[in-house]
Amino acid sequence: MLKAMPAPQSSAWTLVVPVKTLVAAKTRLSRAAGPHRAALAVAFACDTVEAALACATVARVVVVTSDPVAAPALAGIGAHVVGDPEAGLNAALRHGATEAVRLAPAGSVGALQADLPALRPAELALVLAAAGEFDQAFLPDAAEIGTTFYGVRPGVPFTPGFSGESRERHLRYGAKELCLEGVASVRRDVDTPDDLRSALSLGVGPRTLAVVEKIERESPAGGTPSSS
Ligand SMILES: Nc1nc2c(ncn2[C@@H]2O[C@H](COP(=O)(O)OP(=O)(O)OP(=O)(O)O)[C@@H](O)[C@H]2O)c(=O)[nH]1
Numbered sequence: 595m596l597k598a599m600p601a602p603q604s605s606a607w608t609l610v611v612p613v614k615t616l617v618a619a620k621t622r623l624s625r626a627a628g629p630h631r632a633a634l635a636v637a638f639a640c641d642t643v644e645a646a647l648a649c650a651t652v653a654r655v656v657v658v659t660s661d662p663v664a665a666p667a668l669a670g671i672g673a674h675v676v677g678d679p680e681a682g683l684n685a686a687l688r689h690g691a692t693e694a695v696r697l698a699p700a701g702s703v704g705a706l707q708a709d710l711p712a713l714r715p716a717e718l719a720l721v722l723a724a725a726g727e728f729d730q731a732f733l734p735d736a737a738e739i740g741t742t743f744y745g746v747r748p749g750v751p752f753t754p755g756f757s758g759e760s761r762e763r764h765l766r767y768g769a770k771e772l773c774l775e776g777v778a779s780v781r782r783d784v785d786t787p788d789d790l791r792s793a794l795s796l797g798v799g800p801r802t803l804a805v806v807e808k809i810e811r812e813s814p815a816g817g818t819p820s821s822s
């Protein structure tokens with residue numbers, strides 16, 4: 595009897611999501627989140643990964659973290675977690691990509707930021723389909739300074755240039771900038787209270803919403819974390 599043919603692997607992506615140690619995470623939200631800053635960082639990462647796993651062309655998500663709280667939380671929602679080499683963001687991404695290629699040698703590999711709490715699976719699918727047209731491609735963040743996604747076709751060297759003004763760096767590296775309509779949730783990274791306000795208006799995932807509501811309940815002024 596013939597076995598059903600597996601879907602061609604080249605259309606399936608492994609996404610690498612970096613999550614740094616929570617004590618150092620989301621410091622620009624310190625004032626707004628107070629004692630809930632680490633919880634907010636984990637919530638962002640969990641909502642991001644859950645939405646990524648719900649995307650039809652994502653085969654798996656490899657999370658790179660050695661954080662003792664984030665690692666089990668992300669594994670619990672289906673991520674494949676590997677330890678952090680502790681040599682910075684791009685080293686963490688390259689480490690995750692090596693694992694991605696080991697797991698799926700014929701698949702495409704992408705890096706996705708962990709702070710996209712409004713991520714919608716269908717919008718991510720648009721980005722991945724567009725990226726698949728190029729050897730290496732990236733999506734600028736909402737501010738058009740950084741990057742939220744960088745990816746390569748099967749067999750193409752994975753050379754991420756995240757951190758700081760990474761849009762310019764990815765352009766210099768020769769990656770194709772994806773200029774797409776209708777992908778606001780994939781570009782909406784959250785680093786500041788203003789970013790959080792924008793994400794809330796797009797609609798965030800359930801874990802982020804729960805932490806934001808908790809912060810609001812505990813705020814003496816009754817304000818939102820995004821208004822501090
Ligand atoms: N695994 C891993 N992830 C990292 C590392 N550095 C940064 N990241 C992740 O990369 C993304 C961008 O990081 P940063 O902008 O440096 O830090 P942040 O926590 O988002 O925010 P700030 O503390 O406000 O700068 C976040 O998803 C981080 O968790 C690292 O050394 N290892």
Ligand SMILES: C=C(OP(=O)(O)O)C(=O)O
Pocket residue numbers: 735739740741742755756757758759760761783785
């Ligand atoms: C690391 C980056 O993002 P941010 O510092 O905005 O989180 C980046 O855009 O390369």
